[in-house]
Amino acid sequence: VPGEDAVDPYTPSAANAGASPFAGEGMAKAFHGQDGIRRIIDRTLTAAYADPVIGEIFEGHDKVRLSRTLFEQFCYLLDAGCAYSGRDMIAAHKDLGVQRGDMNRLVVLLQQAMRAERVPFQAQNRLLSKLAPMNHDVVQK
Numbered sequence: 687v688p689g690e691d692a693v694d695p696y697t698p699s700a701a702n703a704g705a706s707p708f709a710g711e712g713m714a715k716a717f718h719g720q721d722g723i724r725r726i727i728d729r730t731l732t733a734a735y736a737d738p739v740i741g742e743i744f745e746g747h748d749k750v751r752l753s754r755t756l757f758e759q760f761c762y763l764l765d766a767g768c769a770y771s772g773r774d775m776i777a778a779h780k781d782l783g784v785q786r787g788d789m790n791r792l793v794v795l796l797q798q799a800m801r802a803e804r805v806p807f808q809a810q811n812r813l814l815s816k817l818a819p820m821n822h823d824v825v826q827k
């Protein structure tokens with residue numbers, strides 16, 4: 687993809703998204719469709735890059751690719767009409783040294799972004815519950 691760095695070869699698969707999508711239109715509507723998801727991803731990533739605790743983990747990584755693939759993943763999981771073309775969560779986070787506290791911080795930034803988009807609280811929590819098991823693949827043991 688133009689503007690992105692090359693990554694090691696991998697097999698694209700919906701399973702790489704780490705969870706199965708919600709059924710029905712409800713979640714996509716609650717997130718205000720692809721435009722809302724785009725705003726939430728932009729706000730979360732901008733805050734993460736500037737964050738005093740987790741900001742440095744993103745330094746030197748491909749921000750163009752991350753905003754594309756993270757958008758695709760959320761759009762796919764929310765059944766808002768996208769396919770996920772990125773890597774699986776183990777491959778994407780291997781050797782980053784992400785700790786539990788880093789994960790908690792990113793969740794707080796995501797919650798702030800969802801609140802700014804006025805996503806209903808129950809829909810926020812449904813998405814967070816879907817992401818929570820990915821802890822095991824993201825946090826370094």
Ligand code: HEM
Pocket residue numbers: 740743744747748751752755756759771772773774778779782784788789790792817818820821824
């Ligand atoms: C459930 C939580 C998380 C999800 C769903 C998630 C999702 C993703 C996705 C979709 C990618 C891109 C995959 C690809 O390039 O093919 C990625 C990469 C990345 N994530 Fe996460 N992530 C999570 C937690 C975190 C946390 C807590 C951090 C650090 C605080 C983090 C830092 C990164 C970095 C730096 C990359 C880029 C890796 C590279 O360039 O090789 N992620 N993540």
